[in-house]
Amino acid sequence: MGSLSKAQIDRYWEEGYVVVPSVLDPDQISRYLEQARKIALGAFPESAANRLVKDILFAKGTLPMPEDPEYALWKIMNADRFDPVMAESLRFPRVLDAVESLIGEDLMAFLMMFIYKPPGVEQAVHPFHQDAAYFMFQPQDKCLGVWIPLDPVSEENGALTIVPRSHRLDVHKHIAKKGFNFGALAAEGVEDNADYHERAITLSMQPGDCLLFNTRLLHRSGGNRTMAHRRVITLHMANSSCKMTGPALSEYGFTHVRGRTYPGGLEPVENPEMKLVHRLVER
Numbered sequence: 001m002g003s004l005s006k007a008q009i010d011r012y013w014e015e016g017y018v019v020v021p022s023v024l025d026p027d028q029i030s031r032y033l034e035q036a037r038k039i040a041l042g043a044f045p046e047s048a049a050n051r052l053v054k055d056i057l058f059a060k061g062t063l064p065m066p067e068d069p070e071y072a073l074w075k076i077m078n079a080d081r082f083d084p085v086m087a088e089s090l091r092f093p094r095v096l097d098a099v100e101s102l103i104g105e106d107l108m109a110f111l112m113m114f115i116y117k118p119p120g121v122e123q124a125v126h127p128f129h130q131d132a133a134y135f136m137f138q139p140q141d142k143c144l145g146v147w148i149p150l151d152p153v154s155e156e157n158g159a160l161t162i163v164p165r166s167h168r169l170d171v172h173k174h175i176a177k178k179g180f181n182f183g184a185l186a187a188e189g190v191e192d193n194a195d196y197h198e199r200a201i202t203l204s205m206q207p208g209d210c211l212l213f214n215t216r217l218l219h220r221s222g223g224n225r226t227m228a229h230r231r232v233i234t235l236h237m238a239n240s241s242c243k244m245t246g247p248a249l250s251e252y253g254f255t256h257v258r259g260r261t262y263p264g265g266l267e268p269v270e271n272p273e274m275k276l277v278h279r280l281v282e283r
């Protein structure tokens with residue numbers, strides 16, 4: 001059934017995205033912010049050390065390391081694989097209810113990340129891309145991205161900028177561009193094209209709001225011109241009846257979060273490896 005109204009569902013299929021207000025309450029938001037801080041300050045198993053990824057500008061020494069290590073982070077990858085509090089984010093009930101309205105009730109969650117935007121670092125840009133470049137499913141429309149800011153987000157601090165209706169496009173070729181974080185691939189011919197920037201809109205959102213977006217939707221995030229953190233929980237969900245069309249998908253370590261599974265569909269992975277290798281599926 002799901003929790004979204006017909007107007008919200010129509011908007012998603014027309015525009016490629018929908019914002020669902022207040023899926024998390026202030027206590028939940030504080031809980032995740034505090035947990036991320038603990039992880040940033042060292043509360044993680046040794047095997048997860050490579051899951052804490054510094055922004056390239058700090059990793060390469062372009063900018064001096066801040067005293068507080070949390071200020072240098074780009075993201076905590078796969079935090080659900082080593083932290084029980086973060087693992088709860090695969091099953092936020094209001095998110096699952098909304099997602100069910102769009103891609104059905106049989107759901108696998110994968111690729112959970114806690115993403116920062118380092119305070120005062122305007123150059124920390126994530127270029128325009130389509131998430132479908134990383135993982136191809138059949139049918140692709142039964143997979144979507146979930147993006148939940150835990151701080152207020154706006155054009156000033158790295159809110160998500162999206163190109164409405166771009167989910168109707170094919171998946172562009174994606175390339176690694178110099179100066180951007182490793183693995184933050186760019187859709188070829190988009191980031192440097194003023195046309196896309198003019199058509200794009202930046203989604204100002206409140207902490208605990210949730211953006212659901214089609215995996216072909218072009219999106220980017222700018223740098224953070226404020227001195228405060230911009231922190232986000234993000235993950236993806238796919239209907240468990242989907243077929244994988246690329247060899248690398250099992251690395252995403254699907255977690256079954258609602259409904260049933262299907263023979264020949266996506267398989268839950270009990271103990272996914274800590275490390276996820278970013279590989280593009282050949283097409």
Ligand SMILES: O=C(O)CCC(=O)C(=O)O
Pocket residue numbers: 115117126131158219220221232234
């Ligand atoms: O939160 C961000 O800065 C961008 C996240 C994003 O687009 C992604 O991980 O695909």
